[in-house]
Amino acid sequence: MKNKGLVCFFSVLILLSVGGVAFAGALETFTGEKGEVRVAGGTAHITVMKEAATRIMKHNPDIHISVGGGGSGAGIKQVGEGLIDIGNSGRKAKEDEISRYGLQMFKWAIDGVAIVVNPVNKVRSLSQEQVAAIYAGTITSWQEVGGEDRKINIYTRDEASGTRAVFWKKALAKGSVAKNANFVVSNGAMKAVVSQDPYAIGYVSIGHMNETLAGVAFNTIEPTLANVQSGKYPIARGLYSNTKGEPVGLVKKVIDYLFTDEGQEIVAQKGFIPVR
Amino acid sequence: MRPVTEKIIERFFFLSAFISGLITCSIFVFLLIPGLPLFWGGRFFSILTDPWAPGLGQFGIYPMITGTLAITLLTMLFAFPLSLGCATLMSTESNSRLSWLLRKTVEMMTGIPTVIYGFVGIFLLVSLVRNTFVSGGSGMCVLSAALMLTLLVSPTMILLFCDSFSRVPHSYGDAVLALGGTEVQKFLYVTLPNSWPGILAGFTLAFGRVLGDTLIALMIAGNAVQVPGSLFDSVRTLTSHIALVFAADYNSPEFQAIFACAIFLYFFSSILAIAVRLIHDRRRIMS
Numbered sequence: 001m002k003n004k005g006l007v008c009f010f011s012v013l014i015l016l017s018v019g020g021v022a023f024a025g026a027l028e029t030f031t032g033e034k035g036e037v038r039v040a041g042g043t044a045h046i047t048v049m050k051e052a053a054t055r056i057m058k059h060n061p062d063i064h065i066s067v068g069g070g071g072s073g074a075g076i077k078q079v080g081e082g083l084i085d086i087g088n089s090g091r092k093a094k095e096d097e098i099s100r101y102g103l104q105m106f107k108w109a110i111d112g113v114a115i116v117v118n119p120v121n122k123v124r125s126l127s128q129e130q131v132a133a134i135y136a137g138t139i140t141s142w143q144e145v146g147g148e149d150r151k152i153n154i155y156t157r158d159e160a161s162g163t164r165a166v167f168w169k170k171a172l173a174k175g176s177v178a179k180n181a182n183f184v185v186s187n188g189a190m191k192a193v194v195s196q197d198p199y200a201i202g203y204v205s206i207g208h209m210n211e212t213l214a215g216v217a218f219n220t221i222e223p224t225l226a227n228v229q230s231g232k233y234p235i236a237r238g239l240y241s242n243t244k245g246e247p248v249g250l251v252k253k254v255i256d257y258l259f260t261d262e263g264q265e266i267v268a269q270k271g272f273i274p275v276r
Numbered sequence: 277m278r279p280v281t282e283k284i285i286e287r288f289f290f291l292s293a294f295i296s297g298l299i300t301c302s303i304f305v306f307l308l309i310p311g312l313p314l315f316w317g318g319r320f321f322s323i324l325t326d327p328w329a330p331g332l333g334q335f336g337i338y339p340m341i342t343g344t345l346a347i348t349l350l351t352m353l354f355a356f357p358l359s360l361g362c363a364t365l366m367s368t369e370s371n372s373r374l375s376w377l378l379r380k381t382v383e384m385m386t387g388i389p390t391v392i393y394g395f396v397g398i399f400l401l402v403s404l405v406r407n408t409f410v411s412g413g414s415g416m417c418v419l420s421a422a423l424m425l426t427l428l429v430s431p432t433m434i435l436l437f438c439d440s441f442s443r444v445p446h447s448y449g450d451a452v453l454a455l456g457g458t459e460v461q462k463f464l465y466v467t468l469p470n471s472w473p474g475i476l477a478g479f480t481l482a483f484g485r486v487l488g489d490t491l492i493a494l495m496i497a498g499n500a501v502q503v504p505g506s507l508f509d510s511v512r513t514l515t516s517h518i519a520l521v522f523a524a525d526y527n528s529p530e531f532q533a534i535f536a537c538a539i540f541l542y543f544f545s546s547i548l549a550i551a552v553r554l555i556h557d558r559r560r561i562m563s
Contacts, residue, residue, distance in 0.1 A: 074522075153414035158499075158521075159330070159520065160522075180413075180502055181510075183498070183499035183500065183520060184499070185520065192399075193414075196402065197402075197414050197415065199414070200414065
């Protein structure tokens with residue numbers, strides 16, 4: 001009797017540990033590691049990076065991963081100057097940035113940039129010309145595009161933003177932005193201001209969309225993940241992580257983790273399109 | 277013969293003062309070196325007066341200078357009378373419950389981090405301004421930032437004013453009362469004139485803080501690059517401009533323009549400090 005109980009106990013223990021290993025899977029490579037990884041830059045990346053960091057640090061508390069923002073420009077500059085280990089960017093690093101800093105780019109997700117308004121606003125579709133005219137300041141009232149007779153409050157992002165770079169190139173066709181446009185410093189901040197302001201227009205990474213914002217169809221194409229994936233929705237870009245030179249050690253493991261099944265699952269869960 | 281400890285303490289304080297001064301000067305040198313090409317190229321003054329349009333090759337900071345001045349002056353216009361009034365109430369009614377409550381509230385307010393004010397500003401004040409003034413656009417504007425900054429700097433000013441009121445010797449006030457003067461007369465003709473240096477110090481400190489504040493303006497002033505035409509226009513301050521452009525390339529003209537912003541801020545606050553010092557000295561000679 002006693003033996004049987006012991007056998008039972010051990011088999012359960014073995015099963016549990018095997019199950020545990022299978023579950024931990026991708027995180028197993030972090031066992032026994034120790035150290036700190038500093039991540040900053042693109043603000044669209046933050047949700048995925050935070051989740052990945054939390055999982056890794058939960059698995060092995062000896063590892064500390066800090067995730068900051070600052071914008072794509074800051075991510076590239078800081079990683080190039082050696083201030084951080086991984087610099088995120090929502091655009092490809094430019095040729096001169098790559099050659100000056102010896103950057104390595106890793107594209108681990110595809111993201112769309114959605115034009116957004118407050119849910120109270122009835123406008124749900126704009127053409128490319130209308131978007132460009134609103135941002136240039138030639139269309140100033142929502143009435144002109146089928147909404148209320150109220151002034152349009154334009155929100156845009158700072159120069160360091162990769163989201164801005166993509167939006168400017170693909171939605172504004174490199175057109176000008178009105179002088180009275182308000183500037184915000186992250187995707188999160190854009191979400192906060194547009195969800196507060198009933199007469200706002202702004203743009204965020206599709207991964208940041210939720211019910212506090214209303215997406216606007218661009219040339220009649222809805223800003224959804226499916227449309228980005230099929231290539232129908234044109235305002236899309238890759239999400240990159242950059243390192244100075246070939247990544248080694250813990251930094252390499254963190255980047256590799258983003259490309260594992262589990263990492264890519266986080267990518268999908270946070271509203272982006274996995275690359276694998 | 278003075279004790280040795282006193283000498284040591286004296287040296288220590290001298291060293292502290294010397295280091296503080298040295299740091300201030302070296303910051304100026306640090307700003308000046310990268311900013312020098314601007315002076316040599318003769319572009320410094322055009323940068324101060326040009327508009328900001330990187331796409332057109334214009335890197336002027338004139339809109340940011342006007343934005344900074346608009347926010348700073350409006351804030352001081354709100355905050356100075358408010359603080360003076362509040363401090364007056366607190367010191368003339370020093371034994372009442374109201375005064376005690378005010379004092380505790382103000383003391384607590386000095387400890388609130390700036391980012392909390394900014395956060396509250398985005399969610400409460402900005403909506404309030406937008407809904408109150410229908411033509412006011414987004415609500416991210418000079419007025420919102422100035423109101424929030426008033427809340428930020430007033431507590432410090434109030435406490436400094438109160439301290440300087442209480443430093444006026446009691447016997448002065450008693451003399452007024454003994455001569456048949458009222459409490460109001462005592463305050464107006466004795467307390468207020470004698471606490472002038474403290475009021476000036478509080479004003480300078482608050483002015484410098486508003487001028488140098490980055491977060492509130494960055495979060496709720498809207499950061500649009502334009503010369504403000506009304507209180508409801510979105511503006512960008514010099515400090516927010518530095519924060520927003522900082523991520524640009526080191527060698528780019530954008531980055532050089534940041535140094536012009538910093539030099540301007542440095543000059544402006546230095547001139548202010550010197551001016552206040554001069555006024556202070558002159559008053560002392562006169563009295």
